[in-house]
Amino acid sequence: MNCWTAKRRSTNFIDGTLRERERARIVRHLNECRTCSNDFEQMRLVRSTLQELPVAKPPANLRAALQVVASRERQAIADGAWSRVRRIWNRWLFRLDDAMRPITLPATGGLASSIILFGALSFTIGTTTRVSNYEVPIMYADHWGANLVPFQLRSSVVLTLNLDGKGRITEYGIRDGSAFFVGDTARLQYNNIAVPDFPSVLAVAQPISRGISISFTPIVYRQ
């Protein structure tokens, strides 16, 4: 046996897995070759040193971690076939929550601001639709250029006005008791009928193209 063959079989020789005949041939070669003998002895020592290495003990928390993993996996089996779907669903839910979290605060702030703003404006919206009672003196002039004097009504009169989107009167009607009179808009100016402004109403609302009913109640003036 030469050195090359002996080296090839060194693993089996050192591990003691060679047949007796083969083992005897190698022993004969080692008795003759000091280099191979040294190499084999060193390898045997390496093997025995490795075998004598102390066993590395796992840390105590590893057992706890493994038991947690086992518990989770058992739960997944117990949940059945839906567990996989549920895991995927939960994962996507988590990602969605993670993605939405940065914009949650601005969105909440915006919503709160909108509610506060709407709440503040709702008072003004309410006033535009509420019926307002004004005691407005009707002024009358019997001829052009004369000073306007308060016109004294004998009974209650309801003046119905139809306005366009710009607040201009398109038609009007006057109801006096059971009688109803539909007026011509041109006659308003012709007869010097001045319809009073409503600055307090116009200040908070835009004119709408709807009918407005104004009631006139007789009042007495001392001249």
Added chain:
Amino acid sequence: MAHSLSGNSGSLSILAGAQNGISEEEARILRGLRAGIEGAYQELIDRYEQPIFNMAYRLLGNQTDACDVVQEVFLKVFRSVHSFREQSSLRTWIYRIAVNEAHNHRRWFARHCRREVPLEKHRPDYDYSIELAQDPGRSPYHQALDSETRMMVERALSKINPLFRTAVVLRDIQNMSYEEIADILQISLGTVKSRILRGREALRRELNQQAIPGLAEVLA
């Protein structure tokens, strides 16, 4: 059980399986795992936590990395137990997962952490703070000598080629047969013996350079 595999070169290599499928005991554990029985999970952990940790520690040389690998191994075992085809023993299958996981972990570390600057001055080859089983009958002198020898062997082990280191660890530390190693590493028996031989030779050279006392006496 003998498997015939044809490689890329078209040559056939014979892989001798360690055992014919799984034993009755392993079959019982497998049934329990598949049914989600707590006792089966506990038994698997009791059986394999320590040896898998020991092997991972010897392959990686670091306690934290070994713990990560053990957790990954058990997670994969629990999740893949339904698809395990029982063509090899449960023990071989678990060790195969562990070896692959340790290799992946080492490759990942080498790829991602090579250019990182650690807070410590250097990352030690071996984590010597780990708790090891000590022989209480040894004298303080021999314990010190053992400790010194252990450190040198572990340092040498960390320096050799990972392929050879795996074969040596499975054979000389885990005491596995050639057939089991061939089944775990999915290589032929000849390759197993070759890797063990080259691993031992590499270790011998490393230890000679470090002048380990026992070897120095042999060399003299």
